[in-house]
Amino acid sequence: xxxxxxxxxxxxxxxxxDMAALSALYERHVNAxxxxxxxxxxxxxxxxxxxxxxxxxxxTAIARYQERGVPFQAWLFRIARARLTDYWRKxxxxxxxxxxxxxxxxxxxxxxxxxxxxxxxxxxxxxxLRYLTPAEAEVxxxxxxxxxxxxxxxxxxxxxxxxxxxxxxxxxxxxREIMERQEAFHTQRGEK
Amino acid sequence: xxxxxxxxxxxxxxxxxxxxxxxxxxxxxxxxxxxQIWRRAHGLAHTPTVPQHHPAWFVFYPAFVxxxxxxxxxxxxxxxxxxxxxxxxxxxxxxxxxxxxVWLNFTPESRRCxxxxxxxxxxxxxxKALLDAGKIVPNDVLQEIELLFIAVADDTTCxxxxxxxxxxxxxxxxxKLAILTHRHPGVSQLGGILEAANxxxxxxxxxxxxxxPPDSRRIYQPI
Numbered sequence: 001x002x003x004x005x006x007x008x009x010x011x012x013x014x015x016x017x018d019m020a021a022l023s024a025l026y027e028r029h030v031n032a033x034x035x036x037x038x039x040x041x042x043x044x045x046x047x048x049x050x051x052x053x054x055x056x057x058x059x060t061a062i063a064r065y066q067e068r069g070v071p072f073q074a075w076l077f078r079i080a081r082a083r084l085t086d087y088w089r090k091x092x093x094x095x096x097x098x099x100x101x102x103x104x105x106x107x108x109x110x111x112x113x114x115x116x117x118x119x120x121x122x123x124x125x126x127x128x129l130r131y132l133t134p135a136e137a138e139v140x141x142x143x144x145x146x147x148x149x150x151x152x153x154x155x156x157x158x159x160x161x162x163x164x165x166x167x168x169x170x171x172x173x174x175x176r177e178i179m180e181r182q183e184a185f186h187t188q189r190g191e192k
Numbered sequence: 193x194x195x196x197x198x199x200x201x202x203x204x205x206x207x208x209x210x211x212x213x214x215x216x217x218x219x220x221x222x223x224x225x226x227x228q229i230w231r232r233a234h235g236l237a238h239t240p241t242v243p244q245h246h247p248a249w250f251v252f253y254p255a256f257v258x259x260x261x262x263x264x265x266x267x268x269x270x271x272x273x274x275x276x277x278x279x280x281x282x283x284x285x286x287x288x289x290x291x292x293x294v295w296l297n298f299t300p301e302s303r304r305c306x307x308x309x310x311x312x313x314x315x316x317x318x319x320k321a322l323l324d325a326g327k328i329v330p331n332d333v334l335q336e337i338e339l340l341f342i343a344v345a346d347d348t349t350c351x352x353x354x355x356x357x358x359x360x361x362x363x364x365x366x367x368k369l370a371i372l373t374h375r376h377p378g379v380s381q382l383g384g385i386l387e388a389a390n391x392x393x394x395x396x397x398x399x400x401x402x403x404x405p406p407d408s409r410r411i412y413q414p415i
Contacts, residue, residue, distance in 0.1 A: 023230070030226055035218050044219060045371060049364065052229045056236035122214045125207075144215040172204045179207070 011072055015063050022062070026055055029073060033080050035145040040084055040138075050087055054080045074155040077146060081156060128178040136171035143168060228363065228399075235360030254298035258291050279318045280330050305350040309361050312340040316365050323376050334381045337369075338388045345392035359396045366393055366401060 007028075013021035033054050037047035057079045065075060129137060135157075142153045150161045150168070157164070221229070278285045292311060299307045315337045322329045341362070344350050350358040366389040373382040390401045 026230055026233075027226070030229065031221060034221055034229075035215065038219050039215070045368065047219075048225065048229055048367075052232035052236060052360075055230065055233035059233060059237035122210070122217075125210055125214055140211065141215075144211045145218060169204070172207050175207050175211075176204060 007072060008067075011062070011065065015065070022059065025058070025072070029076055030055070032073075032146050033076060036077070036080055036141055037084065039141050039145045041087065046087065050080070050083050053083050057083070070155050071152060073148065074152045077142065077148065077152070077156040124179055124182050125175070128175045128182065131178050132171055132174060136167060136174070139164060139167050140171050232360040232364060235357060238357070255291060255295045258294060279321050280333060281322075281327070302349055305344060305347045305358055308340055308344050308347065308350075309358060312337065312344065312365055313361070315340065316368050320368065320372055323372060323379065329379065331381070334379075334385060338385045341365075341385070341388045341392040345395040350396070359393065359398050362389065362393050362396060363398055366390060370401060 007025075010021045010024055014025055030051065034047055034051045037050045037054075038044060041047055041050070054076060058076060061079075065072070070078075129140065132140065138157065139153060142148050142156060143150075148156065150164045153159075153164045153168075154161045159167075278288045292314075296304070296307055296311070315333055318333055319329045319337065322333075344358055344362060366386070369382065369386050369389050373379075373386050376382060386401070394400055
């Protein structure tokens, strides 16, 4: 997603405490941040909590925001990435003390018809994504769930656009190979 | 795409399209959910004094003193208490509960609301951990959740100076309870607790709970 032309003006208004501008910025970016959180955590509840934390940080820190080569959207995703790291740390700490009680929210509820169809359509792809390294998965999520271009991703993960481009390409190639193997396996089993 | 065919992906462009489509069809926030998150963000942003995991030192002071005392009983117990992560059935849980009682009694009236919010979060976490592990939640834990919701809503400090701060936390805990209630229909007490939570939120000026349709919570494996 490329920044819209009126964004700098909105940011300036928001920095002066204009609630309408803050709200407009929120509405503009909330879905991308939420999707990123959702696909990284796999849990709607955690994604909502983390999204709220990201925008709380935005409200607190926007007065100090200066573009300096980091667009607003990339700045938000940097906050999101930091919150996610805190989240994993917390989850790991809890798991450490509760090996037998850990309750990851990964048990699917009974899916609706739509979900079932969607699950079928994308399950091979979803499975293939799990074979990526965390860094590759992060780049894929930022690109497709966060809708960021290579330059913005580079700013978020403190890399450069060329490195992101090749990482993205490697991840896509890896996905293709895994899916080809999956397809060959299913063909061998006689599935159509 | 229909259920009858399995999609094929022979080049990178197709993989990209499939990813765009899959992520594009991902979860969408409803208007109400967006508003709720925005309100919570405001609450979190404007209430740096309300602790969730890192209470102010003067609130935590009595607990810290007790932690030193318990240090004699063993380093492990201290660490577990500090994490606030014990659950009913564990050997250290009664000690943690006693400590909480002392902590609550030592906390000045003006700070009681904050401590109650921390305790409420712990109780909800305990209930979730036990239920998800297929264990029975002790009645006193469930009762305490209900009582804490009522106490926070009735607490004058929560109502006067702290309303803006307490409300987003109550909304968050109520949402967690709503999901637990949906997931564990066999635990009859959860319905009553959810009603108490809803009343507490309304009392502090929040919106009433709208039931989440069962199919709206789509949980995927994280990638």
